Amino acid sequence: MLLSIDEGITGYRDDSLETVKQNRDDYEMPLKILSYKDLYGWTMDEIVAQIGRKNNCTFCGVFRRQALDRGAAMLNVKCIATGHNADDIAETVLMNVLRGDIARLKRCTAITTGSEGTIPRVKPLKYTYEKEIVMYAHYKKLVYFSTECVFAPNAYRGHARALLKDMEKIRPSCIMDIIYSGETMSIKEEVSLPTQRLCIRCNFVSSQEVCKACVLLEGLNKGLPKLGIGKSSKVKKLLDEYNTRQNNLETAVKDLEDCNITDKKTSKTCKNISNGFKQKECNATNCCTNKTERNVEKNNEKLQTVLDKYSLENNSQVKLDEEDSDDSEIKHQDEDDTCSSSCGRLGVGF
Amino acid sequence: MAETLTVEVMFGGGAELLFNKVKRKEIALPPLKTFLPDSQNQNWTLKELLIWLKDNLLVEREELFLKDDSVRPGILVLINEEDWELHGQLNYELKENDKIMFISTLHGG
Numbered sequence: 001m002l003l004s005i006d007e008g009i010t011g012y013r014d015d016s017l018e019t020v021k022q023n024r025d026d027y028e029m030p031l032k033i034l035s036y037k038d039l040y041g042w043t044m045d046e047i048v049a050q051i052g053r054k055n056n057c058t059f060c061g062v063f064r065r066q067a068l069d070r071g072a073a074m075l076n077v078k079c080i081a082t083g084h085n086a087d088d089i090a091e092t093v094l095m096n097v098l099r100g101d102i103a104r105l106k107r108c109t110a111i112t113t114g115s116e117g118t119i120p121r122v123k124p125l126k127y128t129y130e131k132e133i134v135m136y137a138h139y140k141k142l143v144y145f146s147t148e149c150v151f152a153p154n155a156y157r158g159h160a161r162a163l164l165k166d167m168e169k170i171r172p173s174c175i176m177d178i179i180y181s182g183e184t185m186s187i188k189e190e191v192s193l194p195t196q197r198l199c200i201r202c203n204f205v206s207s208q209e210v211c212k213a214c215v216l217l218e219g220l221n222k223g224l225p226k227l228g229i230g231k232s233s234k235v236k237k238l239l240d241e242y243n244t245r246q247n248n249l250e251t252a253v254k255d256l257e258d259c260n261i262t263d264k265k266t267s268k269t270c271k272n273i274s275n276g277f278k279q280k281e282c283n284a285t286n287c288c289t290n291k292t293e294r295n296v297e298k299n300n301e302k303l304q305t306v307l308d309k310y311s312l313e314n315n316s317q318v319k320l321d322e323e324d325s326d327d328s329e330i331k332h333q334d335e336d337d338t339c340s341s342s343c344g345r346l347g348v349g350f
Numbered sequence: 351m352a353e354t355l356t357v358e359v360m361f362g363g364g365a366e367l368l369f370n371k372v373k374r375k376e377i378a379l380p381p382l383k384t385f386l387p388d389s390q391n392q393n394w395t396l397k398e399l400l401i402w403l404k405d406n407l408l409v410e411r412e413e414l415f416l417k418d419d420s421v422r423p424g425i426l427v428l429i430n431e432e433d434w435e436l437h438g439q440l441n442y443e444l445k446e447n448d449k450i451m452f453i454s455t456l457h458g459g
Contacts (some may be wrong), residue, residue: 003382130455131426133455133457134363134426134455135426135433135453138362138363138428138453139431146362146363146364146454147364147367148364148456161424161456162423165422165423165424166423168423294390
């Protein structure tokens with residue numbers, strides 16, 4: 001069975017989906033395609049428009065992980081096989097070493113991953129060099145898709161990849177050696193590692209109380225693009241700032257409604273509004289009313305669809321008067337603002 | 351007197367996008383001395399072919415195909431369906447009707 005995830009990246013994923021469909025026809029296997037738009041209400045293009053060209057991989061990778069899990073659950077399969085090859089694993093090991101990400105380092109070299117209650121994943125091509133795979137595809141005349149993701153050049157992984165390729169030229173066995181090092185690296189006992197549990201919001205596997213995907217989504221919907229990127233202490237700080245701003249807004253808007261609006265006042269209020277999150281109507285004509293109103297509606301809609309779909313409680317409300325009750329529960333997450341190594345290469349697929 | 355040397359170049363794995371979507375092309379190479387007067391060699395080698403490609407066929411993003419004197423690491427070169435590493439890589443001397451294929455292995459995210 002084939003499962004493909006459509007992140008909504010024009011010029012990359014839409015083309016690759018055509019190839020996957022051809023694979024489905026050639027090999028006569030059923031295909032299921034899940035899109036970010038349906039699952040989360042955002043396509044990658046929209047996300048990049050909001051957050052800029054850095055840290056895209058974090059969103060894409062985190063969402064894809066979950067999307068694959070959901071898809072597998074829908075299809076009721078026993079195991080998911082991904083196409084990660086030796087080059088990918090070596091790049092991931094390098095990246096994790098460079099970032100000091102011990103937890104990931106341990107997991108990334110495992111050929112099967114999975115815990116209680118989750119569908120295991122396997123990487124059958126873990127020891128196959130990308131070069132071998134390309135040659136094989138060439139000689140066997142297999143159809144595959146071969147373009148780089150448009151956002152990849154800015155990714156952290158790109159640097160690791162460049163280094164790896166240069167090293168491979170000098171000493172081709174380095175790829176295998178790096179994988180071996182990654183597998184055998186051991187950690188001192190005193191170092192604590194996060195345990196795997198379930199996200200309190202969406203019930204998918206997570207190492208924190210609220211899983212990364214939920215945090216990222218919340219950030220997107222609130223117009224806090226940096227939520228979930230960077231140090232975890234910043235998450236709390238950002239949310240606190242956001243809530244103080246909301247409270248200030250509330251008081252300001254209440255004043256507005258009571259008395260006549262002067263230009264000075266509205267422009268002052270509008271400055272306080274971040275990313276178009278206007279809660280009540282601003283009466284001034286020189287205000288960015290139309291734009292922000294639309295944004296609010298759009299975001300509210302999105303939030304609502306996502307929440308409805310997964311029957312989540314609407315506790316991260318985009319309303320003025322309610323405190324976000326979950327803020328205090330978002331704990332430390334150890335993400336840097338670099339590309340998370342969870343991109344799940346879907347370029348070369350058979 | 352050297353005449354023109356006919357070789358066929360092919361691009362795959364995404365490399366064709368750098369060459370105006372051309373997947374295969376027959377090219378007639380002029381005598382080496384006319385193209386590169388101060389070259390050390392008498393005959394065309396892959397090294398000079400790369401320079402020729404850069405000047406004549408490569409339309410965009412040079413850094414995605416070439417690096418220094420050679421191809422960017424990650425691009426495979428096949429000479430008559432055989433890995434160029436078996437034939438001395440850049441020093442391989444081109445022969446009439448050779449088929450040189452460049453396949454990019456850099457995909458995905």
